[in-house]
Amino acid sequence: xxxxxxxxxxxxxxxxxxxxxxxxxxxxxxxxxxxxxxxxxxxxxxxxxxxxxxxxxxxxxxxxxxxxxxxxxxxxxxxxxxxxxxxxxxxxxxxxxxxxxxxxxxxxxxxxxxxxxxxxxxxxxxxxxxxxxxxxxxxxxxxxxxxxxxxxxxxxxxxxxxxxxxxxxxxxxxxxxxxxxxxxxxxxxxxxxxxxxxxxxxxxxxxxxxxxxxxxxxxxxxxxxxxxxxxxxxxxxxxxxxxxxxxxxxxxxxxxxxxxxxxxxxxxxxxxxxxxxxxxxxxxxxxxxxxxxxxxxxxxxxxxxxxxxxxxxxxxxxxxxxxxxxxxxxxxxxxxxxxxxxxxxxxxxxxxxxxxxxxxxxxxxxxxxxxxxxxxxxxxxxxxxxxxxxxxxxxxxxxxxxxxxxxxxxxxxxxxxxxxxxxxxxxxxxxxxxxxxxxxxxxxxxxxxxxxxxxxxxxxxxxxxxxxxxxxxxxxxxxxxxxxxxxxxxxxxxxxxxxxxxxxxxxxxxxxxxxxxxxxxxxxxxxxxxxxxxxxxxxxxxxxxxxxxxxxxxxxxxxxxxxxxxxxxxxxxxxxxxxxxxxxxxxxxxxxxxxxxxxxxxxxxxxxxxxxxxxxxxxxxxxxxxxxxxxxxxxxxxxxxxxxxxxxxxxxxxxxxxxxxxxxxxxxxxxxxxxxxxxxxxxxxxxxxxxxxxxxxxxxxxxxxxxxxxxxxxxxxxxxxxxxxxxxxxxxxxxxxxxxxxxxxxxxxxxxxxxxxxxxxxxxxxxxxxxxxxxxxxxxxxxxxxxxxxxxxxxxxxxxxxxxxxxxxxxxxxxxxxxxxxxxxxxxxxxxxxxxxxxxxxxxxxxxxxxxxxxxxxxxxxxxxxxxxxx
Numbered sequence: 001x002x003x004x005x006x007x008x009x010x011x012x013x014x015x016x017x018x019x020x021x022x023x024x025x026x027x028x029x030x031x032x033x034x035x036x037x038x039x040x041x042x043x044x045x046x047x048x049x050x051x052x053x054x055x056x057x058x059x060x061x062x063x064x065x066x067x068x069x070x071x072x073x074x075x076x077x078x079x080x081x082x083x084x085x086x087x088x089x090x091x092x093x094x095x096x097x098x099x100x101x102x103x104x105x106x107x108x109x110x111x112x113x114x115x116x117x118x119x120x121x122x123x124x125x126x127x128x129x130x131x132x133x134x135x136x137x138x139x140x141x142x143x144x145x146x147x148x149x150x151x152x153x154x155x156x157x158x159x160x161x162x163x164x165x166x167x168x169x170x171x172x173x174x175x176x177x178x179x180x181x182x183x184x185x186x187x188x189x190x191x192x193x194x195x196x197x198x199x200x201x202x203x204x205x206x207x208x209x210x211x212x213x214x215x216x217x218x219x220x221x222x223x224x225x226x227x228x229x230x231x232x233x234x235x236x237x238x239x240x241x242x243x244x245x246x247x248x249x250x251x252x253x254x255x256x257x258x259x260x261x262x263x264x265x266x267x268x269x270x271x272x273x274x275x276x277x278x279x280x281x282x283x284x285x286x287x288x289x290x291x292x293x294x295x296x297x298x299x300x301x302x303x304x305x306x307x308x309x310x311x312x313x314x315x316x317x318x319x320x321x322x323x324x325x326x327x328x329x330x331x332x333x334x335x336x337x338x339x340x341x342x343x344x345x346x347x348x349x350x351x352x353x354x355x356x357x358x359x360x361x362x363x364x365x366x367x368x369x370x371x372x373x374x375x376x377x378x379x380x381x382x383x384x385x386x387x388x389x390x391x392x393x394x395x396x397x398x399x400x401x402x403x404x405x406x407x408x409x410x411x412x413x414x415x416x417x418x419x420x421x422x423x424x425x426x427x428x429x430x431x432x433x434x435x436x437x438x439x440x441x442x443x444x445x446x447x448x449x450x451x452x453x454x455x456x457x458x459x460x461x462x463x464x465x466x467x468x469x470x471x472x473x474x475x476x477x478x479x480x481x482x483x484x485x486x487x488x489x490x491x492x493x494x495x496x497x498x499x500x501x502x503x504x505x506x507x508x509x510x511x512x513x514x515x516x517x518x519x520x521x522x523x524x525x526x527x528x529x530x531x532x533x534x535x536x537x538x539x540x541x542x543x544x545x546x547x548x549x550x551x552x553x554x555x556x557x558x559x560x561x562x563x564x565x566x567x568x569x570x571x572x573x574x575x576x577x578x579x580x581x582x583x584x585x586x587x588x589x590x591x592x593x594x595x596x597x598x599x600x601x602x603x604x605x606x607x608x609x610x611x612x613x614x615x616x617x618x619x620x621x622x623x624x625x626x627x628x629x630x631x632x633x634x635x636x637x638x639x640x641x642x643x644x645x646x647x648x649x650x651x652x653x654x655x656x657x658x659x660x661x662x663x664x665x666x667x668x669x670x671x672x673x674x675x676x677x678x679x680x681x682x683x684x685x686x687x688x689x690x691x692x693x694x695x696x697x698x699x700x701x702x703x704x705x706x707x708x709x710x711x712x713x714x715x716x717x718x719x720x721x722x723x724x725x726x727x728x729x730x731x732x733x734x735x736x737x738x739x740x741x742x743x744x745x746x747x748x749x750x751x752x753x754x755x756x757x758x759x760x761x762x763x764x765x766x767x768x769x770x771x772x773x774x775x776x777x778x779x780x781x782x783x784x785x786x787x788x789x790x791x792x793x794x795x796x797x798x799x800x801x802x803x804x805x806x807x808x809x810x811x812x813x814x815x816x817x818x819x820x821x822x823x824x825x826x827x828x829x830x831x832x833x834x835x836x837x838x839x840x841x842x843x844x845x846x847x848x849x850x851x852x853x854x855x856x857x858x859x860x861x862x863x864x865x866x867x868x869x870x871x
Contacts (some may be wrong), residue, residue: 003030004175006184007041015042015051018065018131021153022052029157034215034402037160038175043184046112046693047723047790048105052129055175059163060124062103064095069132072150075139082134091726096140099126099148104693111691113181113792116174120167125149129156180425180795183802188414188434212251215402216244222398223252223365227320228259232394233357236326236366236383239400240420241646242413245367248400249322252365253277262319268328268616270520278324285354286342287311306586310343313354318361325616326368326383330376336502348382358393370399371420372643373612373636411439412645412652419642428633429799429847431660440653447655451623452482455607459497460523463619464608465644467628469574472608475625479607491567492551496526499606501575503563504599521617523606524555532567535597537584546584550600563601575604575613611644622648626657633660633848662803663849663870670840670853672863678828678836678856681758681769681784683819684791686720688712688764696723701735702744708737717742717758717766724786728779730754746779754779768817774833781830784816793818796847797825804829807869826855829866834858837866 003026010016019041030037038055045053052063070083080087080094089098107121130152138150151159212220219237226235239245249265256263265278286308323329331348335341343350355362368383379386388395407413411434422428435441442450454462464475484493500522530552536545549567568581577585589597611624624644630636645652658664689712696719708714714737721744722732729749736743744756755772766787771780793801797820805815808829816836817828823843830836838856843849852870854863 003027003037003039004179005039005041005187006179006182007039007043007187008184009187010042010051014067014131015065018067018129018153019052021131022065022129022156025153025157026160029161033213034218036172036175038179040179040182040184041187043182044789045102045182046105046109047720047727047786048102049727050102050105053106054160055170055178056160056163057172058165058169059160060106060168060170061127061160061163062099062106062124063127063129064090064099064102065129065131066095067131069130069134069152071135071137072130073137073139076141076144080138082130091729095128096144096148099128101693101695102126103147104695108691108693109790110178112687112790115178115181116168116170119169120165123147123165123168125163127151127156127159129153176425181798183798185432186414186418186421188409188411212247213244213402213404215400216248216251219248219398219400220251220255222396223248224255226365226396227252227256227261227363232396233362234364234366234382234385234388234393234395236368236385236395236397237400238368238370238383238397240369240371240403241416242403242405242407243400244402244404245369245400246324249324249367252322256320262316263322264315264319265322265324267324281323281329281347281351282342285310285347285350306340308340308342310350310354313356315355315362319363321355321362321364323364323366323382324368326366327370327372327381328368328375328616329366329382330374331380331382331387332376348380348387351382352391352393358391369646371423371639372615372646373639407438411436412648415439416642416645419638419645422638423635423642426635427799427846428635428638429660429662429796430803431632431638433654433657433659438651440651441657442653442655444655447623447653450653452479454621455479455483455497459525459607461620462623463614463621463647464623464625465611465614465647466608466625467610467640469610471625471627472610473573475608476605480605490529491532491571492526492529492553492565494526494529496529497523497606498526498555498565498603499523499609500601500603501569502602504601524557527554527556529553533564535585535588537588537591539580539584539587542580546580548581548585550598563603564598565603566600569602570604575602611640611647614647615643618647618649620648620650621653622651623653623655624648624657626654631665633665633846661807662800662843662847663807663852666841666849666871667851668854668867668871669851670855672854672860673856674858674860675856676834676858678830678838678858679768680780680816680828680830680836681787682767682817682828683765683826684720684787685763685765686713686716686760688716690716692719702732703734705735705737708735709739710737713760713764714742716764717760718744720787720790721756721758721783723790724783725779727786728782730779748779756780756783765819777830777833781814781816785814788815788818791818793820793825796823796843796845799847800825800841800843800849801827804870808866811865811869813866813869835862837862839866839870 003023005023010019026037040053042049042051050062051065054061054063066087068082068085068087072080072082074080074094076096077093087095089095092098092101103124103126107124110116110121125147127149132152134150134152136150140148149159223235237245237248253263253265266281266284267278268281270280329347331346333345334347335345355364357364366383370383374381378384379390381387385395385397403413403417405413415433418431422431433441451462451464466472466475480489481487500520502520533550535548538545551565551567552562553565554562569577588594628637628640699722702718705714705718714735718732718735725731725746730746732744733747734745740760742758746754746756748754754776757770758766759768760766769780769784801815801818804827812831813829815827816830819826825841825843826838827841828836828838836858837854840853840855841849842851857863
């Protein structure tokens, strides 16, 4: 989906309802389009809260919702009416004045942060969006009509589609930067529009695929050109989950056949083959025969490394290889769990040698997810192109960046998008996960009880995922003891859940029925367990004989297929054999002096898996242990969590996890001083020669300000204060200007009077805001907060301030001062006149707080509450 929504919910129900209706209108135009639109709702821009700002590739629309309909009348400076009912403009004379000021609030905010420099921000448009149909009979001059557009919900898409200015070109990355600088969060919303589908006769007939989106059609056209051209010879299609890679792969196969070429679909292994004609890349490249051992030497020497040789390529000279799940393919050295090596041990090198890419007319297309755990470094990944570049192969790539939501707005998919955004931006300071029935977050004890019950009732539907084999093995031991209700356990019990890793060829399809094939990746339960067999083999250079064992069992299912399981592989810490056992088993198998060994199956318990092993596979329900050694604020952790999320089909349950925020690893330390005069309102700067908005230029100076010895400085401070207090119903009526200090007389909405005193320093930074009466604390705190919101901080400091506000506001605290220096933020939080605390925050380049040092407090008992809220 190319509709990106940020901001907050409105405080009024009808405004939230209109936002929902507005977003649903956008669906037909943008939800399946390659075009994009950013929607920012109910957000502060330069201290002004604005209902809606829409950012498009060549336009910005500032809008306000109005719950009216009918004949619309009014003038530039007079009242507006809809069918005789007054249409308010907030606290302005009419919607024109409201939207004019809002437009300049957005313009000033962009300018103050040097965003969209070189663009004509005067071309920002504004819209008044009415809930019902309107007949526009407004009497507005042409200069206003040039940028202000009254419309309604049903027609808003037509307006947005038509807006364009060649002087206001905006790149998607620039739009993303704008919302990041605003510090707004993504909004998750679900469409309430009914899904319309035909009533199908029974039995259900096979249906055609849903039509490709415009984005997918563009990608398919690029792949057509690649297939038909002489070069490049390799192409990568990248995309996160739910971007339609599998669908596109199927379409590309058809296109390849249309031009008379043969598509060959390869998957990392048999268990991950999704396409009906796909085969394992290993079975395609390698002969599968026994290792060549014509060379002289003992059986032990020849058994040390069993090599399955690279086969001879008999594929068409102009075929096209399509490699699915290519993020699981790498060029790191690889041997199988049973000690075999395929070819050189370097898969991608062998693939190039086998296919002779670059030397023939053959081509290769890689489909994969670049945000999952990668199996090798960037330089050894076929998906990312660096591997091809190093070998002078011409390579192209494209990324599918449009999510096709078939889940009706599930939390799982929304969380996947959040993780991908973090990985793209390399920002790992914050992560708040959404929850619903398909994505739950529970305590460890609750997860344990649920898992035990599900393993008892429906074991094939559930899987426990963790980071390390140590954790999966510990869980396996825990769950086995409870399921079998006995200690000690035998190495294998009846009813055990097993995962197949390697099955001997003679056993692979036993019995030969379509409903119970056995191959790597399957999980099956044991129906019976037989006796254990013992084997011994001496090796040169070892003083002790190497012992290994097998256990005979049958599996549940049609025909109850039987396996001879190698026990040492089943119970090993990792899914691999020790070197001695691997060699001993192969030597013993080649020996003519002892009875032959049965064909062993390499099997592990199937209750748990590492996320790394589970990649590409799926299970209906996954319980994920959120502990990770890499730390929670790392790319490795975000990729790991994202990879785990893609394994769960129906439900993911996460435990040992709390939402990630910039303070969660910080240490609270320091000696605090009790003080009663803690400053409020410090840390915001002003620009004496800044550009004033059209609204501010039309203001009348308060009495006394023109007497200032530095009018530009005085005016800059006054404008910031005036904008802050006006939103609270106050206004500045008089000013007294002194060197490094301004004083204002204010009048409130009910005639109240208050005095503000604002000292500042030679760097044009305000050092405090004072009121003449502590009863005006609410006014002081709000003015201070709004002045800080309009200030510029580094992105890291902005993230810390946003998180602090979120964590403290629920307990009534406000950030009322914020002074930033190099990797340090000194913050004052207050809840009342006599409840204030100053905290020094030290942070790193990621925006993560390393320590919180309380400096001053009005009451030491308040520290525990603030510490608990932040950490």
